[in-house]
Amino acid sequence: MRLISFINALLVIVALYFLVFERDSLFAFAGRDDADAPAAAEGENPDAAAEDAVRVVAIRSQAREIDSAVLLRGETQANRQVEVLAETTSTVVSEPKRRGAFVESGDLLCELDPGSRPASLAEAMARKLEAESRIPESEARLEEAHALVAEAEINLTAARKLSETGFGSETRRISSEAAMSSAEAGIKSAEAGLEATRAGIEAAAAEVEAAQREINRLTIDAPFRGLLESDTAELGSLMQPGSLCATVIQLDPIKLVGFVPETEVNRVQVGAEASAQLVTGRQVEGRVTFLSRSADETTRTFEVEITVPNADLTIRDGQTATIRIAAEGAKAHLLPQSALTLNNEGQLGVRTVGAGNIVDFAPIRVLRDTAEGVWVGGLAETVDIIVVGQEFVIRGVTVAPTYQEASQ
Structure with a gap:
């Protein structure tokens, strides 16, 4: 049985060889003389030439204007998502809120036990008041030191004049100079005491601020208007710096995130209109708000974000979407997918009927794939495209x- 199958396959291969590569010889053997072909070409027998031409089905396609939108696959993404964390150590004393609950900016999420923090704040405030009370005393000492300097300066001036005229002793002058030096040292000491008092006040104020900040950390609030993606921390649970209180997401507006190929990135502009069809079938519209300037190292694509209103919060985070970004329009032909073919170099295109019903090949670029057909560019305004039989003819064949009709 295997031998018979092999013989049958060999016979089929031989028949195909003669049918494709030795077609003229085969027709001559069958009684059809190809010598008539030159005569037909010279106009002596056109009917015979028409009979030899390969019959194909073609359409006369007219280019039409289309919005050459950039098509992407992407997904929805929350506009903002934040994990709200604790900044201090304490236990939760508030009832938890359940996930899915709606929260406004500033709403309480977790409240922690204050413990001894209020007492620490009161102690810091008392130290600050005590330091502030020393300010008048230090200022009074400084004023007294200035008065002593002024008095010592008067005495020194008088002693110098008396000494110069011979009415005062040299000892008195030296004593006045010593008193002057002592008074100046007293000013420096008073100034140092005042500065120390002020430094004590600043240190006490810093302690008060730190104690107040620690108390503020006992209430963890919602950073923005949104939904709870997780339950808040349970009553009685121990929170430490970095512990999760809740996860809050913002879905209005919501973002559509996709990745543009590097060949299409120049056609996308920030601010361009965009639409998308979600996996649920819903159509949404928005505008491009972000286009990355740096390509992904692996895929060589550029991230693009479209902002879409979502007031009713029915669009969820992570839904698949087919995105269309509006771009400059272009002329294109709508063809059936079956009309596309490859030439010997592997280039995608269509076979056309040219002057004298001679077959030609025209390369194309695919702009959009739809249920009605493929929109292609790169062709002339009007062109006759072979849609049936294009795989059985090559360039130059009559x-x-x-x-x-093109609509068929």
Whole structure:
């Protein structure tokens, strides 16, 4: 049985070889003389030439204006998502809020036991008041030191004049100079005491501020208007710096995040209109608010974000979306996918009917793939495209086209 199958396959291969590569010889063997072909080409027998032409079906396609939108696959993403963490150590004394609850900015999420923190704040405030009470005494000492300097300066001036005229002793002058030096030292000491008092006040104020900040950390509030993605910390649970109180997300507005290929990135502009179809079938519209300037190292694509209103919060985080970003329009032809073919170099294109019904190949670029067909660019304004039989002809072959309506 295997031998018979092998023989049958070999016979089929031989038949295909003669049918494709030795077509003229085969027709001559069958009684059809190809010598008539030159005569037909010279106009001696056009009917015979028409019979030899390959019959194909073509459409006369007219280019139409389309919005050459950039198509992406992406997903929805919360506009903001924050894990609200504790900044101090204490136990939770508030009832927990359950996930899914709506919170406004500033709403209480977790309240912690104050413990001895109020007493620490009162102690720091008392030290600050005590330090502030020393200010008048220090200032009075400074004023007294200045008065002593003024008195010592008068005495020194008088002693110098008396000494110069011979009415005062040299000892008195030296004593007045010593008193002057002592008074100046007293000013420096008073100034140092005043500065020390002021430094004590600043230190006490810093202690008060630290104690107040520690008390403020006992209440953990919502940073913005949104939804709880997780329960808040349970009553009685111990919180430490970095412990999770709750996760809050903001879904209005919501973002659509996709990645643009590097070949299309120049067609996307910040502020451009965009639309998307969610996996649920819902259509949404928004605008491009962000386009990355740096490509992903692995995929060589650029992240793009579209902001979409979501007042009713029905669009959820993480839904798959097909995104269309508006771009400059272009002329294109709507063709059936089956009309596309490859040339010998592997280039994608279509086979067309040119002058004299001679087949030609035209490369194309695919702009959009839809249920009705493929929108392609790179062709002339009007072109005859072979849609049936294009795989059986090559460039330069004469065909006998039958035209059908482009809408078919």
